[in-house]
Amino acid sequence: xxxxxxxxxxxxxxxxxxxxxxxxxxxxxxxxxxxxxxxxxxxxxxxxxxxxxxxxxxxxxxxxxxxxxxxxxxxxxxxxxxxxxxxxxxxxxxxxxxxxxxxxxxxxxxxxxxxxxxxxxxxxxxxxxxxxxxxxxxxxxxxxxxxxxxxxxxxxxxxxxxxxxxxxxxxxxxxxxxxxxxxxxxxxxxxxxxxxxxxxxxxxxxxxxxxxxxxxxxxxxxxxxxxxxxxxxxxxxxxxxxxxxxxxxxxxxxxxxxxxxxxxxxxxxxxxxxxxxxxxxxxxxxxxxxxxxxxxxxxxxxxxxxxxxxxxxxxxxxxxxxxxxxxxxxxxxxxxxxxxxxxxxxxxxxxxxxxxxxxxxxxxxxxxxxxxxxxxxxxxxxxxxxxxxxxxxxxxxxxxxxxxxxxxxxxxxxxxxxxxxxxxxxxxxxxxxxxxxxxxxxxxxxxxxxxxxxxxxxxxxxxxxxxxxxxxxxxxxxxxxxxxxxxxxxxxxxxxxxxxxxxxxxxxxxxxxxxxxxxxxxxxxxxxxxxxxxxxxxxxxxxxxxxxxxxxxxxxxxxxxxxxxxxxxxxxxxxxxxxxxxxxxxxxxxxxxxxxxxxxxxxxxxxxxxxxxxxxxxxxxxxxxxxxxxxxxxxxxxxxxxxxxxxxxx
Numbered sequence: 001x002x003x004x005x006x007x008x009x010x011x012x013x014x015x016x017x018x019x020x021x022x023x024x025x026x027x028x029x030x031x032x033x034x035x036x037x038x039x040x041x042x043x044x045x046x047x048x049x050x051x052x053x054x055x056x057x058x059x060x061x062x063x064x065x066x067x068x069x070x071x072x073x074x075x076x077x078x079x080x081x082x083x084x085x086x087x088x089x090x091x092x093x094x095x096x097x098x099x100x101x102x103x104x105x106x107x108x109x110x111x112x113x114x115x116x117x118x119x120x121x122x123x124x125x126x127x128x129x130x131x132x133x134x135x136x137x138x139x140x141x142x143x144x145x146x147x148x149x150x151x152x153x154x155x156x157x158x159x160x161x162x163x164x165x166x167x168x169x170x171x172x173x174x175x176x177x178x179x180x181x182x183x184x185x186x187x188x189x190x191x192x193x194x195x196x197x198x199x200x201x202x203x204x205x206x207x208x209x210x211x212x213x214x215x216x217x218x219x220x221x222x223x224x225x226x227x228x229x230x231x232x233x234x235x236x237x238x239x240x241x242x243x244x245x246x247x248x249x250x251x252x253x254x255x256x257x258x259x260x261x262x263x264x265x266x267x268x269x270x271x272x273x274x275x276x277x278x279x280x281x282x283x284x285x286x287x288x289x290x291x292x293x294x295x296x297x298x299x300x301x302x303x304x305x306x307x308x309x310x311x312x313x314x315x316x317x318x319x320x321x322x323x324x325x326x327x328x329x330x331x332x333x334x335x336x337x338x339x340x341x342x343x344x345x346x347x348x349x350x351x352x353x354x355x356x357x358x359x360x361x362x363x364x365x366x367x368x369x370x371x372x373x374x375x376x377x378x379x380x381x382x383x384x385x386x387x388x389x390x391x392x393x394x395x396x397x398x399x400x401x402x403x404x405x406x407x408x409x410x411x412x413x414x415x416x417x418x419x420x421x422x423x424x425x426x427x428x429x430x431x432x433x434x435x436x437x438x439x440x441x442x443x444x445x446x447x448x449x450x451x452x453x454x455x456x457x458x459x460x461x462x463x464x465x466x467x468x469x470x471x472x473x474x475x476x477x478x479x480x481x482x483x484x485x486x487x488x489x490x491x492x493x494x495x496x497x498x499x500x501x502x503x504x505x506x507x508x509x510x511x512x513x514x515x516x517x518x519x520x521x522x523x524x525x526x527x528x529x530x531x532x533x534x535x536x537x538x539x540x541x542x543x544x545x546x547x548x549x550x551x552x553x554x555x556x557x558x559x560x561x562x563x564x565x566x567x568x569x570x571x572x573x574x575x576x577x578x579x580x581x582x583x584x585x586x587x588x589x590x591x592x593x594x595x596x597x598x599x600x601x602x603x604x605x606x607x608x609x610x611x612x613x614x615x616x617x618x619x620x621x622x623x624x625x626x627x628x629x630x631x632x633x634x635x636x637x638x639x640x641x642x643x644x645x646x647x648x649x650x
Contacts (some may be wrong), residue, residue: 002437004005007035008613009206011367018201019612020637023037023039024031024453025039025040026639026642027636027638027639027642028041028064028471028635028639028640029068029633029634029635029636030307030632030634031068031071031072031631031632032464032631032632032635033632034064034075036071036640038639039205040424040645041064041067041472041504041643042420042643042646043212044067045060045063045067045647046297046647049365055311055585056373057220057407060640060643060644060647061640064635064640066156068633068635069628071489072627072628072630073485073627073632073636074481074484074485074633075385075413075631076486076488076492076627076630077481077484077485077487077488079312080491080492082484082487082491083480085487086097088483088484090481090485094477095198095476095479095483096476097477097481099472099476099479100350100462100465100472101367103465103469104458104462104488105352105360105361105364105461105474106360106367107602109349109359109360110360113342113351113356113359113360114340114348115340117188117189117347117350117356118188118343118347120187120188120196120200120336121188121228122227122228122337123187123200123222123225123226123227123228123508124185124186124187124225124226124227124228124229124295124296125185125186125187125199125200125222125225126184126185126224126226127183127184127186127199127202127220127221127222127223127224128163128164128167128180128181128182128183128220128221128223129167129173129181129183129218129219129220129221130150130153130163130166130167130169130170130171130172130181130218130429131171131172131173131176131216131217131218132146132147132149132150132153132170132172132216132218132219133146133172133215133216134146134212134215134216134435135437136214137435137437137443137444137447138439139439139440139443146217146219147210147212147248148215149170149211150217150218150219151209151220152172152212154207154209154210154219155503156218157207158207158223163180163181163207163219164180164181164182165383166178166485167180167181168180168181172216174376176274179312179367181221182359184296184301185226185295185296185304185321186199186295187228187294187295187296188356189350190296192213192214192215192354192355193354193355193356193358193359194211194212194219194355195211195213195218196222197211198211198218199220199623202220202221202222203222204223204224204225204482205221205222206220206221207219207220207221208220214355228295228337229295229308229334229338230295230334230335231292231293231294231334231335231337232292232293232307232310232331232333232335233289233290233291233297233327233331233333233334233335234289234290234307234329234330234331235270235271235274235283235285235288235289235290235293235330235331235332236274236278236288236290236325236327236328236330237257237260237270237273237274237277237278237288237327237328238277238278238280238288238324238325238327239253239256239257239260239277239279239325240253240325241253241324241325241326253325253326254319254321254326257326257327257328258319258329260273260277261318261319261328263557264316264328268332270287270288270316270328271287271288272638274287275287277441279325288330289332291514292335293335295308299325302320302321302322303320303322303327306329307331308334309587310329310330310331310333311331313332314330314331315329315330315331315333316328316329316330317329317330322610324401329641345465356501362625363460365454365457368458368460368461368571369457369459371461371468372413372414372457372458372460372461373412373413373414373415374408374411374412374453375411375412375413375415377408377409377410377411380408380410381410381421381449383408383421383447384421384424384425385442385445385449387400387425388397388428389439389441391420392428392432392435392441392444392445393436393441393444394563395432395436396427397428397432397486399425399428399429400425400487402420402422405421406420406421406422406425407420407421407422410418410419410423411432411453411456411458413457413460414460416460417459417460419452419456423452424452427448427452427455428448428452431448432448432449434448435447435448443460463526478642492623493619493620493623494616495615496619497612497615497616497619498612498616499589500615501617503615503619504611504612504615505604507611507614507615507618508604508607508611511614512601514614514624515601515602515607515611516599516601517599517600517601518563518564518565518598518599519563519576519596519597519598520561520562520563520564520597521561521562521563521564521565521569521574521576521595521596521597522560522561522568522574522591522593522594522595522597523556523558523559523560523561523562523568523574523588523589523591523592523593523594524548524557524559524591524594525557525558525559525568525572525592526548526555526556526557526589526591526592527555527556527558527588527589528555528588528589528590530588531587531588534582534587534588534590535582535587535589536579538582538590540544541580541592542580545579545580545592548580548590548592549636560568561597564576571585571618572584572585572591572635574591574593575591575593575595576596577596578594578595578596579592579593580592580593581593
């Protein structure tokens with residue numbers, strides 16, 4: 001947290017200006033007739049009670065003084081129109097947007113998705129699949145046709161047809177022609193969410209019903225489910241296959257990797273062979289070490305299985321073939337899966353990024369639609385829809401020029417927010433590229449309108465968070481007033497005090513004694529290893545102190561300016577007179593007091609930082625006294641007594 005944020009937080013603990021008046025509110029005090037209410041004061045007092053360190057400030061009267069002063073400052077900031085400053089407005093918007101982010105998601109839904117993802121991550125599924133392609137926005141008839149085809153193939157499989165052969169025959173996944181739809185092992189987040197859910201909800205040996213994803217329909221056969229084995233760190237030595245994939249060349253490369261394997265079995269050093277022979281240039285310089293990984297990350301099932309099958313750190317595999325070449329794999333370390341608590345933040349970020357995020361957005365839109373009423377002009381809507389032609393699919397459709405009939409309200413949210421027909425026309429012109437795959441045209445325009453409506457609803461929801469969530473209103477107000485008070489202090493106190501040279505010079509002259517430098521000793525302490533050498537040197541230096549200016553080569557020296565209360569002086573009982581002394585507690589140590597520097601008042605420039613800080617405090621105190629005189633403060637004593645009684649019960 002930066003300095004400004006710290007100051008704002010400190011200021012905001014004094015109170016907030018949440019002025020929504022409840023029926024039970026009573027006026028606690030007024031500033032020039034402007035009322036401030038008891039409910040607000042009680043809420044702020046109770047909120048900050050645990051933060052108050054000074055027992056005096058726990059006293060309601062004392063706290064009220066602070067609260068009134070806080071309101072005076074806020075009022076002064078508004079009087080000076082600091083809330084109209086561009087930097088203030090921008091910073092407040094940034095803070096509000098950040099605070100609003102949590103209201104764009106359903107925390108309970110995210111928590112459920114996180115727990116679900118973690119539980120799924122504990123297992124690895126081995127599955128095969130058949131893909132029946134269907135466009136995301138295909139017509140109902142086309143979608144049903146693909147679904148029925150998937151259902152027919154599923155029935156054939158249930159009647160005895162081989163799943164992998166059916167994948168080769170029917171799957172629209174090109175790789176199925178070779179692998180029969182085999183996916184190998186995977187865990188949470190490796191597949192799109194609908195597919196993942198279909199796999200985890202299908203029993204071993206069973207074939208799922210057709211599962212819809214953005215790619216089409218899937219039939220999933222689960223072959224095996226096993227415990228997730230965590231993560232593994234390995235090093236590898238790799239020889240690349242020939243670029244032209246000639247069989248003879250690859251055979252030679254395979255023989256070379258087998259020779260290296262034999263050398264390792266005869267005691268050769270793995271890291272040395274990696275440095276000399278590995279063709280993975282990214283890892284060869286670091287012993288062949290790869291970043292740790294889980295099953296499914298490498299997209300090379302044989303490589304992964306071999307790595308995880310190694311048992312002890314240091315074990316080395318036999319040659320393993322992958323798409324890229326041949327590898328010798330050495331186990332460095334195995335790490336178990338982290339706990340839910342350890343992985344919670346990472347899982348939350350993944351949940352918000354992958355296809356699960358659609359569920360989060362859908363939940364929000366559903367909640368907003370239930371909360372706010374929407375009135376549409378269906379006649380105008382039909383008229384606007386008819387303006388869109390097939391140029392829309394070429395991303396070249398242009399909205400009509402400004403026309404009064406298109407400035408009419410197309411939809412009204414909560415009798416408050418109006419979106420005109422022109423607003424929608426501008427939206428569809430700007431975003432037509434996003435709907436090119438949607439047919440027929442009427443469906444594309446319908447979908448664009450739904451997204452436009454969602455956008456308008458979310459925008460309205462975000463703009464009205466304060467009225468929807470009182471705690472959000474409180475928090476934003478704290479930031480608003482915290483920023484205002486920062487601007488106020490910077491404008492009225494800190495900046496003015498900093499340039500008031502006459503003021504802080506006069507303050508320095510008046511308080512000179514505060515900037516006094518205590519008496520100090522200019523010392524050199526010589527540490528000898530040999531006591532006899534130290535004694536001889538001490539005798540010589542006593543006779544001729546000038547010899548002490550030459551530092552002996554075999555001696556450790558500690559030198560500098562030390563005040564009389566420092567441990568260096570007090571622990572050695574160093575005299576406060578110039579001369580050469582031997583440490584009474586350690587004869588190997590000689591102390592030379594070069595100079596005794598008397599107590600002195602420091603020059604103003606040398607204490608400028610401390611002086612300005614103290615002068616700002618003094619400047620602020622005077623400013624506050626004047627501020628209190630600017631507005632008439634009237635406290636309702638009877639209401640204050642009621643507040644005291646209520647707070648004492650809490």
